[in-house]
Amino acid sequence: MQEYDRENVAKMFDEKNWNSPARASDPIHDRVSQLSLDSLELSPTDILLDIGTGNGNNAIKAAKYCSRVIGMDISQISLETARARASELALKNITFAMGSFENPSEELDITSQGITKILATYSLHHLPDKMKPAAIKNLAEILQNQGRLVLGDLMFFENPKNHTADFDKAGYDGGETDFPAPVELLIDNLEKLGAKCQIEKVHPLVGVIIADF
Numbered sequence: 001m002q003e004y005d006r007e008n009v010a011k012m013f014d015e016k017n018w019n020s021p022a023r024a025s026d027p028i029h030d031r032v033s034q035l036s037l038d039s040l041e042l043s044p045t046d047i048l049l050d051i052g053t054g055n056g057n058n059a060i061k062a063a064k065y066c067s068r069v070i071g072m073d074i075s076q077i078s079l080e081t082a083r084a085r086a087s088e089l090a091l092k093n094i095t096f097a098m099g100s101f102e103n104p105s106e107e108l109d110i111t112s113q114g115i116t117k118i119l120a121t122y123s124l125h126h127l128p129d130k131m132k133p134a135a136i137k138n139l140a141e142i143l144q145n146q147g148r149l150v151l152g153d154l155m156f157f158e159n160p161k162n163h164t165a166d167f168d169k170a171g172y173d174g175g176e177t178d179f180p181a182p183v184e185l186l187i188d189n190l191e192k193l194g195a196k197c198q199i200e201k202v203h204p205l206v207g208v209i210i211a212d213f
């Protein structure tokens with residue numbers, strides 16, 4: 001049974017400082033991050049939302065290629081770490097705010113920020129499948145149905161039961177707090193909202209979807 005417990009997920013990321021700069025490199029995660037960042041095709045006029053930003057690694061990398069970045073997360077400690085890192089680097093065009101796929105305007109009115117692109121790496125899969133359609137709709141609304149959404153994440157291209165030996169390698173906890181969707185579910189929901197999608201399979205359990213609205 002897929003159950004989302006926001007408090008528990010936030011606590012987990014508060015405690016584990018998951019993507020600290022000191023974390024050992026992880027080939028699949030690193031490849032997905034790079035492919036996702038490249039797929040954004042950022043330009044100096046873009047305003048990017050990085051949702052589920054964690055410690056802001058991708059948001060910070062993106063900041064030099066676009067006008068402004070908003071990093072959003074539900075983990076207060078991750079947000080504080082991200083702010084400290086951006087401040088150390090003297091980045092002036094990056095803001096970090098509390099908010100979620102379910103309620104992106106929790107701290108700031110996200111629809112009035114002029115967001116042109118959205119990045120979500122390894123974050124959407126924390127929502128159970130029943131919550132994903134509304135979350136994807138929120139993202140399309142933030143883009144005002146124009147612009148690009150890049151989802152680099154755990155997602156099932158094949159039956160996960162055939163890949164149990166690879167769960168650790170893919171970063172999948174087997175269904176405790178990770179609820180990857182079948183790729184078709186993500187694509188159906190994006191296409192229903194008018195997006196044209198490209199799909200990059202990185203591993204049978206991991207991929208990148210580039211959705212243009």
Ligand SMILES: C[S@@+](CC[C@H](N)C(=O)[O-])C[C@H]1O[C@@H](n2cnc3c(N)ncnc32)[C@H](O)[C@@H]1O
Nearest residue numbers: 013019052053054074075100101121122123126
């Ligand atoms: C595995 S980390 C990924 C961090 C970063 N995007 C990366 O790829 O390195 C997942 C992040 O998603 C955040 N998250 C989980 N559920 C979320 C939700 N409903 N809305 C926004 N962020 C969420 C977590 O707090 C955590 O920081």
